[in-house]
Amino acid sequence: MAEKPIKPSVSDVTSSGPEKASVGIHGITESARYSMAEMGPKRSLQTLLKVNHVDGFDCPSCAWGDPDPDHRKIAEFCENGAKAVAWEATRKRVDAAFFAEHSVADLRERDGHWLESQGRLAQPMHLAPGATHYAPISWEDALALTADRLLGLADPNRAVFYTSGRTSNEAAFLYQLLARRLGTNNLPDCSNMCHESSGEALSATIGVGKGLITISDITDYADLIIIVGQNPGTCHPRMLSALEQAKRRGARIVAVNPLPEAGFGRYHNPQTARGLVGPGTQLADRWLPVRINGDLALFAGLNRTLVDREDSQPGSVLDHHFIDRYCDGFEAAATAWRALDWSQIETMAGLPRRLIEDCAADVLAADSVIVCWAMGLTQHRNAVATIREIVNFLLLRGNIGRPGAGPAPIRGHSNVQGDRSMGIWERMPQPFLDRIRDEFGFDPPRAHGLDTVGSIKAMRDGEVDVFMGLGGNFAAATPDTQVTETALANCALTVHVATKLNRSHLCHGTEALLLPCLGRTERDRQVSGEQFVTVEDTMAMVHSSHGRLLPGSPHLRSEVAIIADLGHALFGDDLGWRGMRDDYAVIRRHIEHVCPGFHAYEERVRQPGGFMLPRAPRDSRTFPTSTGKAQFTVNPPTAPEVPPGHxxxxxxxxxxxxxxxxxxxxxxxxxxxxxxxxxxxxxxxxxxxxxxxxxxxxxxxxxxxxxxxxxxxxxxxxxxxxxxxxxxxxxxxxxxxxxxxxxxxxxxxxxxxxxxxxxxxxxxxx
Incomplete structure (x- = not known):
């Protein structure tokens, strides 16, 4: 057996303090270095010049939207996008020989970085009960084994079907169809752990659980962009070029974040000579170093400031026409703001009143305001209340339903928003389930299923026999690591559809399968010819993705083919599983009939750049809430109790x-x-x-x-x-x-x- 690599000691870590600028030459050289090491020169060119192009493939990294086709650059990717592509298109392989050399116990001793650095999974692998090593298994036997265990369940709800946000629309639709055909709504996904709070807050207040902006709202129209609990320089680097365009047009940017981040400093745009050799563009005009979880108090303070100034100068601050025509609940919210104690706001926000009022001056000077946020807001106990308060802030001055204004939850995984549109949710509304029934001729289960935390608890308590993961790294992404790993081990069978080896594959049930799939960079050829898949970005744009590389192994199958073949192994061809596998256009025709906003799917997604899904508050200032109006809400500021010395x-x-x-x-x-x-x-x-x-x-x-x-x-x-x-x-x-x-x-x-x-x-x- 090969000698284990020596892990560096914590004492070897060096620290030089935060940088104040982002991207530039260093970003280019790091992208090139990583890409060349993983892919080599020819493969690097083949992939990187096709990322996010109309005739290429969607970046497998973040969900940031693409410019319109006429304004895309030759290199339409960022440093982390280049790394994500190289990570997937690497020349290294994890095959039967690798697993013969490394026992599961040995692999558990390695860290996640080492595991994923070994290369692409090359063939289906099976861990038999009591075995110490994964061993090869044929596709037919792997699918038959999975189908046998699922059909043998005492209750379909003893199965859990988890999904990563990198799954395509076509695969996600088939996956939820398979779970519901089996008889369960246990469809947890990574949204449960990231932007579920955004969806809950937005659905309750404006009737739509998605953001309302486009890239052009940022680049061409917004006067003020407030970025809260988000680090675009690392998590969404392509956003920086949009912010730079906004700055050159005269927009102001306010960064709200506990830590200083390089992405809010000087941006050296690698696409321009000015960006590479010039001083760069200072992006943030104002940085508010809010206390962790102080965002609710900050926005409550902003809203109080706006209401106080309206009270002293009636008609000069708030958009009463918008409030009276389109909103409910203003008076209750305004009464609550007037009663707030400034000393409490300052303590919770970690900011003096002066800084909050200075930010309010930026708001008053702006006709159109966008608020962007990410998981710095969504993963607190009061996350939903915080986002509701941001909606209040936008409603006060009519910053919804017009250019350059609105809420913008910035999603992480490249198709996490599309997964939800396709029905990956444990609580899909009844009309969606009715359309499944009408389209496919069976009545799907109506009881709500398990979300991610609920699934871990059920596995922990011995209430789940089969766990299936479509992408992702469930054990590493979820909380309470030891509990989660033990919960997975409680299952009789764990099945992972994946491109690379990760920690979850070593936290296995009594029996385990690894099913290797194509990546987005690779060609997907089925009986009817070469296929493409579709994704939805954070701006609700749906577009196609065409892989360009030859598959990394002859044993790889697409996610769509794996799910369709499993459906056929379970149920025969009752829903046309083989036809959907052979031609993805068949899946898209079903999606047209089931998923709102996807009419004429095939025709519209073949247009350059794809199409935008409807969002009623943006499109027509129509709010599909219980009253038909946007909802002001009362959200008393709260903060975690931190004992002395903690x-x-x-x-x-x-x-x-x-x-x-x-x-x-x-x-x-x-x-x-x-x-x-x-x-x-x-x-x-x-x-x-x-x-x-x-x-x-x-x-x-x-x-x-x-x-x-x-x-x-x-x-x-x-x-x-x-x-x-x-x-x-x-x-x-x-x-x-x-x-x-x-x-x-x-x-x-x-x-x-x-x-x-x-x-x-x-x-x-x-």
Whole structure:
């Protein structure tokens, strides 16, 4: 057996402080270095010149939208997009010989970065009960085994079907159809852990659980763009070029974030000579270093300021025509704002009243305002209330339903929004299920299924026999790591459809299958010819994706083919599974009849750039709520209780990762090199805790059901707000209790974890 690689020690990590500029030459060279190492020169050119082009494939990274076809660049990708493509199109392979060399026990000792760096899964693999190694299995036997276990369930609800947000529309539609044909709505997905709070808040207040803006709203129309709890420089780098265009037009940008982020500093656009050799464009005009989970208090303070000024100068601040015609609940909300205590707002927000009122002046000077946010808002206990308060803020001045204005939840995974449109949700509304019945001739189950947290609890409690994951890294993405891994091990069968080996594949049930699938970069040829798939970006644009590379192995099958073949193994050809596998246009014809907004799907998605789904509040200021109007809501500011000597921890991504995928051990923008087990601490907190920069510490979370410990982190002095700390995800998921979830949305609370810090016993690896 090959010798294990030596893991770097936390003591080897170096820290140089945060950068104040983003992208530029360094972004280009890093993209090229990573791509060449993984793909080689020819393959790099074949892939990178086709990313996000009309005749190419959709980037498998984030869900940021594409410019219209006439304005796309030759290199229409960012550094992290290049890494995501290279990660998928790598020349390295994980085949039968690899699994013969490495036992499951051996692989469990490796970190996630090493596992995914080994290459593409090359053939179906089976872990028999009691076996120590995965071994090859034929596709026919793998599908027959899965079908046998599913048909043998005492109750269909003893199966769980999880989905990653990288799954195409066609595969997602088939997947939910298969689960419901089996008889269950247990369809958890990554939305449950990221923007579920956004969907809940937006659905309740404006009647649509999606954002309302387009890229042109940012580049051409918005006067003020407020970016809250989002780090676009790392998580959505292509957004920076849109922000630069807005800045050149005269828009102002306000960044609300506990940590300083390079993406809000000077942006060196790699597509222009000015960006590469000039001073760059300063993006943020104002940075509000809000306390972790202080966003609700901040927006409540902004709303109080607007109402107070309207009270003193009637008719000069609020859009009463919009409020009276399109909204309900204003008087109750205004009464609540007038009663707020400023000292409470300042304490919770971690900002002085003066800074909040200065930001309100930016608002008053702007005709059109956009508020963008990401998981820095959605993963708190009060996340839904915070987003409702942002909707209040937009409603006060009529910033919904006109150009350059509206709410903008910025999604992560490239098709996470499309998955929901296709029916991947444990609580799809009855009209959707009725259309499934009418289209396919069976009555789908009506009882709500399990979300992600509910699925973990059910597996933990022995109530699930089969877990199937369509992409993703369930064990690494979810909270309460030890509980989740034990829960997966409680299953009789775990099945993972994946492109690469990851941690979840080693947290297996009594029996396990790994089913390797095509990536978005690869050609997908079926009986009727070469296929394309479709995705929906964060702006509700639906467009096609055409793979260009030859499949990485002759044993790979598309996600669509795997699901369709499993459907046929389960039910025969009752719903036309083979026809849908052979020609994806057949799936799209079914989607037309079932999914709202997808009429003439095939014709419209073949147009350059695709088509936009309808969103009534944007399109016609129509609000499909219970009253037919947008809803003002009352959201009293709240904050977690942090005992003396404790801190509030938020989780963040490094610049060298995307979600659970870690491309490298550096975080260039935060000045970290050589490791990930670091905790960022304010210098005064370090002093009060009798710690020094570089000390090795353990993080201990405080939960009603007991403490959880993450050992061996290096303390790094960093400009965080007093009383606040930050560390990388998923290394800190172990600290998040399974019962610690957001009100209403049930999203794990990974952004406000109460912790204490102790000197470490030492020895932890990165």
């Amino acid at each position: 801190l509030l921890l938020t989780t963040v991504r490094s610049h060298d990762q995307f979600n659970t995928t870690v491309y490298g051990l550096d975080d260039r923008y935060r000045g970290i090199k050589g490791g990930r087990r670091v905790v960022f601490l304010n210098r005064k907190d370090l002093r009060d805790l009798h710690l020094h920069d570089g000390d090795l510490v353990d993080l201990i979370s405080v939960n009603p059901d007991g403490e959880r410990r993450a050992p061996g982190f290096r303390a790094v002095r960093y400009p965080t707000p007093r009383g606040c700390a930050a560390a990388y995800y998923p290394e800190t998921n172990v600290l998040v209790a399974l019962d610690s979830t957001a009100d209403t949305s049930n999203t794990p609370v990974t952004k406000s974890i109460v912790i204490r810090i102790e000197p470490s016993g030492g020895g932890a690896s990165v």
